[in-house]
Amino acid sequence: MLKQKKELKKLEDPEIDPKNLMAIERATTALIGTSISLIILGFVIEKFELFLHLINVRIPSPKITPTQPNLPIEFYNTMGLVIVAAGIILALYTYRYYTNWIKHLQNNTIDTDKQIYFILSVFVALIGVALFVSMLLLP
Numbered sequence: 001m002l003k004q005k006k007e008l009k010k011l012e013d014p015e016i017d018p019k020n021l022m023a024i025e026r027a028t029t030a031l032i033g034t035s036i037s038l039i040i041l042g043f044v045i046e047k048f049e050l051f052l053h054l055i056n057v058r059i060p061s062p063k064i065t066p067t068q069p070n071l072p073i074e075f076y077n078t079m080g081l082v083i084v085a086a087g088i089i090l091a092l093y094t095y096r097y098y099t100n101w102i103k104h105l106q107n108n109t110i111d112t113d114k115q116i117y118f119i120l121s122v123f124v125a126l127i128g129v130a131l132f133v134s135m136l137l138l139p
Contacts, residue, residue, distance in 0.1 A: 016102070016105045016106060017105070020105050021102075021105065024098065024101045024102070024105070025098075027097075027101075028094055028097065028098045028101075031090060031093075031094040031097065031116075032091060032094055034090060034120065035087045035088070035090035035091035035094065036087065036091075037087070038083055038084070038086050038087030038090060039083075039084050039087035039088065039091075040087075041083055041087075041127070042079075042080045042081065042082070042083030042084035042085075042086075042087060043080065043084060044080075045076055045079055045080040045083060045131075046076060046077050046079070046080025046081060046084070047080070048076065049073050049076050049077075075134065076134075079127075079130060083127060086123060090120070093116065097113065097116065100113075
């Protein structure tokens with residue numbers, strides 16, 4: 001009988017279960033890692049044309065003549081900047097995500113935030129499609 005009272009007291013207690021807290025921290029860490037990856041990907045896309053230009057200048061090859069790409073360099077610059085901005089926005093959103101989940105855990109409520117994962121999936125898919133199309137258009 002004492003055991004049942006302790007279990008009921010635990011349910012009413014506003015303390016956060018450490019397993020739930022660690023799960024939220026893992027999800028938050030994954031979102032931060034994703035935002036860092038987006039920032040790095042955007043930087044690489046934005047600066048890759050400069051890298052190719054430097055390689056072409058330093059190692060000229062008589063066999064290969066430089067060709068002008070079908071897509072302007074501004075496309076990659078813009079794409080890189082958009083991806084970096086998305087990474088920054090995701091990093092800022094992650095703090096809001098974490099604090100909302102802490103409030104839910106303190107109130108013993110559960111809420112799902114499927115939108116952020118859907119938005120991330122669609123955004124990454126759009127990046128992939130844009131890069132795939134750009135690779136098809138380049139000679």
